[in-house]
Every structure is written in C-alpha cells, then in structure tokens.
Amino acid sequence: MIPVQDFLYLAGLIFSIGVFGVLSRRNAISVLMGIELMLNAVNINLLAFAKFWGWTTLNGPVFVVFIITIAAGEAAVALAIFISIYRKFKDINVDEIKYLNH
C-alpha cells in the first residue's frame, strides 16, 4: 500500500514543474503545457485523498472528471488562439504579443 504522502510529493513535484514551466517558458505552447501539468497535479491530489478516505465519497473523482473535461476544452480553445496568433505574427512567443489590438 502506497502511503498518501508519496502521492502528495509526486503531485507537489508535478505542480512545481508546471509552475516553473508557466513562469519560465516563452513559448505559448510550453506555457499551456505547464498549466496542464498543474491541473494534473491537482487531479492527483484529489484522487490521492479520495483513496485515502477509502473511496467513501466520490466528490474527488467527479471533480477530476470535470477538470479533465474542462482542461481539454481549454486546451482546444487555447491552441486555436495560438494558431491564429501565429498566423498573424509568425511568432508564438508570449513576451512579444503584448498588444491585442495589433
């Protein structure tokens, strides 16, 4: 039986990697990937605690399903925006795209 702490360490690590990715990457797609990592770290946390309580409630897993669904939608919209930005600027660097009225 894997103790709950291990899940939490893993989730913390993944979350940190995600934060680092969001803060340090200039490429919009990498930033998006960082966000996905953070979301998944949260998912792991939710499932870990659900398992810790012996699956007595399903709130956590249901939440996780919602997060995955919304993350998928969000990724789709974000990628669509990135593509149209790339078409306009020939670049996808977040620092360069300061003004939406270009």
Added chain:
Amino acid sequence: MFSIAWWIPLLPILSFITIVLFTKKSKLISSGISILVMLTCFIFSIMIFIRFLSLPLSARPINFSVPWMIISSLHLNIGILIDPLSINMIVLVTFISLLVQIYSLGYMKNDPRFSVYFSYLSLFTASMLGLVLSNNYLQLFIFWELVGLCSYLLIGFWYFKPSAATACKKAFVVNRIGDFGFLMGIITLGLTFHAFDFQAVHQKIALGLNNGVGSTAAITLIALLLFCGAVGKSAQFPLHVWLPDAMEGPTPISALIHAATMVAAGVFMIARTYQVFSASTVAMTTVAYVGGFTAIFAATIALTQDDIKRILAYSTLSQLGYMVLALGVGGYTAGMFHLTSHAFFKALLFLGAGSVIHSMETNDIWKMGGLLKKMKVTGITFLIAALSISGIPPFSGFWSKDEIFDAIQSSHVQGHQILLGIAIFTAFLTSLYMFRLFFVVFLGNGHHEEDSHENHAIHESPWTMLVPMIILAFMSIFFGMINAPHLGLYSKFIYYGSHPQKAPFSIKMVLISSLVATSGIILASLFYWQKVFSAKAVANAISPIYTLLKNKYYIDEFYSFLAKYFVFGLAALCAWFDKYVVDGGMVDGSGKLICAFGRGLRKIETGKIQNYALVIFGAIAVIYLIMSF
C-alpha cells in the same frame, strides 16, 4: 428720541453708497446729497445735545446695544453710547465736515473726480461718527480701521502724483504699526475682563482695583498697547511721520484730517478709555511725556519748513502733543477742550492755506507775500486763527491752552514742572512759527511780484470757500470763552469722575502764557516783517541745528534705513524661505516625491503575463508560509 443717533453714522454711509452707485455722473446731485446729509447729521447732533442737557445726571449716559455675535460665553454687541464725550465729538465732526464739504464745492470745482471726492468725504465722516459713537472696543476698532482706510483713499486722491501715492501708502503702513498695538491691547483687555463694552470693562476696572481682579500690571500693559494705537492715529512721536506727508491730499482733506476726523480719533480714544489709563500711573506718565516731547519736537521742526501745509502739519503734531500731554497729566477736560477749540482754528488755518494755494498754485511760502491786500477775507481769518493757535487772549486757543497749563501745574505726574516748562516753551515756538508763516505769506514781499504775469491770477476765493472760513473764524474767537473762569460751561459738561474738576485758574499762568505768545509774535515780526534781524544769519550761525531741524531730525531717513536693512532684509529672508523651502521643498518636493514613487512603481507594470503570474504565485507562497506558522 435719542435713537436718531443711529442715523448719524448711517446716513453718510447711505450717501456714500448712493453717490458711488447712482449719482456719480452728476456733480451737482452728488455734492448736494453729501452736504444735505451732513447738514441733517449736524442738526440731529445738535438735537441730541440739547435734549441731553435736560437729562438728569442719573439718566446719563444713554447706551443702545444690540447683540451682534454670540460665541459661547462671549457676547459681542454693536451699539451707540451717548455721553458728553461722544456728543462733543459728533457735533464737532459733523460741523467741521459740513463746512469742509461746502468749502470743497469751490476748492474742488474743476476736479474730474468731484463726485468720488464727495463720496469719500461721506464715508470718512461716517467712519469717524461711528467711531465716536461706539459703545464697545471692537466696534471702536472696526471704525478706527475704516477711518484709516478713508484717509488712505483721500490722501491718495490724486493718486497719479507719485508723491501722493507714496504718502497714502506711508500713512496706511505707519498707522498699521500703531493699530497692531491697539488690537493687541483690545485682545489683552478681552482676555483680562471677558467683556468689550466700555461700561462693563470700566466698571470691572473700578471694582477690580478694590478686589484685585485684573492686576495693575495687566492694566498698564493694556493701557500702553491702547496708547500705541493713539500714537499711530494721532501722529505722536515716533509714529508722527505720516502726518506731514499726508499733505499730498487735497487741502480740505487736510483740514478735515487735522481738525476733526482722523488725528482727533487717537486723543478721543484715550479720553474714551480714560478709566484704563488713569488706573495705571506708568501709562499716564508715558502718555504725558510722549505728548510733551511731541509738542516741542514738532514745534521746532515747524520753525524751518518752507511748505505752507507742512508748517501747519507740524503745528498740528505739536498741538496734538498738547492734548495728549493734557490727558496724561490728568487734565481730561483740558485735553478735550483743546481738541475742540483746536479743531476750529486748525480747520480755519487749513482752509485759509487752501484758499491761498488755490489762487497761488504753489505751496512754497517764499513765493508768496503781501497777500493780505489781495485776499482780505482769507488774510484776516487766517490772522484770527494764528492769534488763536498762538494763545493770545481772548481767542479760543488761549483759553484751552491755559486750561492745559493749569492742568499740568496741578498734576501729580512726576516731573510736571519740566512738562510745564516744555509746554510754555512750545507755546512760544508756536506763536513764532505761526507768525513767521503769517508775515511771510500775507505781509512780506515775496518773489511773485517779479513775475508780473502771474499777478493777475491772485484773487480772492469764491464765497463757497469764504463762508466756512468766516464761520470758523467766529468760532475761533468766541468758542474758548464758554469755559472762561466763573462760567466754565465746558468743564461742567465734560469731566472725568463723578463731579467736574477744574484746575484752579491762576492769573500768573495767564500772564506767562500771554507773555510768551506775544514775545513769539514780536520776535517773528522782527525777523520776517520789519527785517530788523536776518533769519538767514541766525540760521548760518547755528547751521548744524538748522540743518537738523530742516531735515526733521532725520527721522524719515532713519526709518528708511531701518526699512532698508531690517524690513527688506527680513522680506528677502522670507522670500528665500518661500522660494526654496515652501515652493522648492514642500510644494515641488511633494510633487517630486510622487513622481519618484510613480517611476518606481511603473517598473512592476511590465505588461508581461509571466511577471504577474510570478507575483501571484510568490504571494500565495508567502501567504502559505505565514499561515503555516
């Protein structure tokens, strides 16, 4: 019946407003309104006077008071106090002002600002009437300042002359110095007695001297501060410098200022607050000595001046010194009596001088001469006034001056023998400079006869100018007699304390004063009429003293020096402080601080989403750390 006293200051104010707002265009209507109003006020004053005489002593004085402001426990009133002192003043002020206004009809005839002149005259008289009728210190101060303002307007009436513009500023600033002391005095008085009404304060002083409320030191301080105001307004040494310069105004204004309205205010104020002064020996002695010094100081300057109006101005200073001296030695009646009789002959002297200037168009006495033949009425009335001011019996100046000598003689002020000596010597100087003026202007052969083309211009003045002079001449002859020994009508009317106190009449004093006055006239005639002695030779013999006197003891130069190094130095310091500390440090500094702050804060607004995210995550981490401990 006595409530018509409210109208005495109000009517001239209304006439001022009417002239300024509506009738400025018409010279006739403006002057007509002004003169009619003054005539009404004069009649009202006489009515009050006559009615007051029939009042029993227990019903005096009459005090009308209406509340003005109530600030917690402090009740400020506005009101009118009718007592012998204020009745004396309202009759005098309205009388002189009426005559001066009639005179001005002729004197100012061709002035383009004729109507404005009359409106100022109305306001000036209104302020003075309000001042003398005040029943409390604050109201007195308000009208006191109004009188100052009007004198500024009238001295600077011909503001396009640089000398007039400077003179009116000088009068205003010098008066301000005295008024500062006066205001301090009123504030100290308010703090000490918690009241401003004359009757309340004076009652408290009378009680306090028995019960120890309001120590003698406090009363001395109050009296000396109040005296500062009188020194400024009544042009006593060392604040006398504005009065000779005030000659820049039209001559009728000088008559009004010197006789009844402005300079009398200081003497009146001492008389009005006499309870304060007489409660302090130190204050009384100071008043007496300042008055005595001013009397002799100004008389010596008057000996050497060339400008007819300036000689008269210094003579006013000297006579005011007499009044202040009289009040200082306890001669309340004598001081007020001299104020009143002086008002008649000094107004006459100025109106006479105005008449001369009107036809000669110069102020220099050496350019005049032999005018008695050409201007008979002016000459004779001027002679009457000169005899009166010199103290030749039986002219009114003699009686009032004699009264002052008697008061000094019988006073308890320390060194009153010295003061008496000063006063008698000043009387000698007075007749000397006054007859120097008279002989040079009216009898001597001046330089004007050399330029014969100017000769035809010398003519007697119109009747509007002569009638007031004749009336005043009449008063200058007969007014003094009302207080002759065994008659003493004036002493019975105006006195300080519970019953009339007339200093004993002394034949010795009459002889001395007549003798010095006559010797002054004789000396003047030897120098300036018969030319037995040469004035120039004497001047050369004592040239250092002559130069000193000619330059008025260099007081003006001394004040300029003070102003240059102290006032302007202080002003420069203040300017520096304002420029670099207030503007540079506080105003610009606060702006610069905000700018610098903004510049610093602007750096965090990078527009980069990741910086913001970093701050958000960092903040969450910090909050987490804080929460976990």
